Amino acid sequence: MSTHSSLKDAFSSYADHLNALNEKRERIVKASRDVTMNSKKVIFQVHRISKANREEVLEKAEKDLAAVRDQHISRLVKELQGTDFWKLRRAYSPGVQEYVEAATFFKFCQTGTLLNLDEINASLLSLSDPSLEPLQINLLDYLLGLADLTGELMRLAIGRISDGEVEYSERICQFVRDIYRELTLLVPLMDDGSDMKTKMDTMLQSVVKIENACFSVRVRGSEYIPLLGSSDPSSFLVGVSDAEL
Amino acid sequence: MKSALRNAYYFTLSRYSLNPNPSLLHIVPFISTFPSLPSVLSRNHPFRSPLCATLMTGGDSDSPQTSPSLEKQFEKFRVQLEDSGSLRERIRAVVLEIESATRLMQASLLLVHQSKPIPEVLQKANSQINVLKDLYNKLAEVVRECPGQYYRYHGDWRSETQMVVSLLAFMHWLETGNLLMHTEAEEKLGCIEQFGFCFRPGGLSCWCLFHVK
Secondary structure, eight states, rough: OOOHHHHHHHHHHHHHHHHHHHHHHHHHHHHHHHHHHHHHHHHHHHHHHOOHHHHHHHHHHHHHHHHHIIIIIHHHHHHHTTTHHTTTTHHHHHHHHHHHHHHHHHHHHSSSOOOHHHHHHHHHHGGSSSOOOOOOHHHHHHHHHHHHHHHHHHHHHHHHHHOOHHHHHHHHHHHHHHHHHHHHHHHGGGGTEEEEEEEHHHHHHHHHOOOOOHHHHHHHGGOOOOOEEETTTTTTTTSGGGGGG | OHHHHHHHHHHHHOOSSSOOOOGGGGHHHHHOOOOTHHHHHHOOOOOOOOOHHHOOOOOOOOOOOHHHHHHHHHHHHHHHHHHHHHHHHHHHHHHHHHHHHHHHHHHGGGGGGOOOOOHHHHHHHHHHHHHHHHHHHHHHHHTSSSOOOHHHHHHHHHHHHHHHHHHHHHHHHHSSOOOOOHHHHHHHHHHOOOSSSGHHHHHHHHHHHHHOO
């Protein structure tokens, strides 16, 4: 058939296109994994914070966060242009969410405020050549990362109470409540919100744990020793001592 | 006292369903009705939505310390998400129409298996092609409103479009014995070039099923 060779050509061009797409996706997934790993390191670093070492911990965390941007997020910037941002979102979304979690966690410990989406995106502008489209975190990934942030804040609050920083934990409590409240209005509106709905469950548990811990330390004062209850992280009874159970 | 509070927490958590919805705010009255609560909990009223105002049974009317910039950001998000939600609804509406035109084509093409003459069968199916052309134009118009976000909504029309392409390919094969090429499919539907490769591989596998039959 005269069309036979054009058929072959067409199919081989399809194959080329698909192969190139898959290879790009692979590279993006690898970069995203590195972003995730290194963002988690930042989070662990910030958790070490206490009254004594605050400046030192935050300084190191800031450096590490910048390294995540310069070494790993920059790889994403290279690969993603134009429609790629949404087309390949699933490949890089987990990494970006973890980065949002780390950056917002750091900002809260530094200033007690929430890092805005605009602010976080401004910090990414320098990563790309002005002639290229910059990587801008989209609203959905930002909200998903924010949801994970509340879990880390819960751990921080419990840790701070153990160190006797009760007022700081109460500030964390207020902050987490605000985020939870704002997010309940947004979750029903999100594209494929099933991930987010699960995160909201966890978030509510975090809020309750923090509230419970703050309440208990107020009522029982210095006797109170919060248990993180790592064997049952979903238990709302975390923070209530064994005598009560 | 503590066990009562713990029971309240337990009760509210067990009522809590997977989907966050305004009835969650029922938690607040449980906390604010305990008279001997320490000040840290009764001082702040964390939930301020209009729904909550009717649920709260007491406590002070202190203003919460939510930062205005936080609220502003989330308000902006809400507007953005509502806009994208309504865009998605418009896309779904057009896609439903595409689906029904496709069903008509499919039904008439089934006659081929009952050994009806091919030109007759094709005539009915061909009449739907113009309908589809218009619908895809409509779809393209909607999608043009959100440049760069083609793939955000792509899932909403992907499988329907695969079906359309497979039917077109089948019809083309019935007429000419050849495989419908990508560019020819585009011409038939009058699509903008964006409706491209993304669906091609899927359409081919549908076509292969028809071919075997």
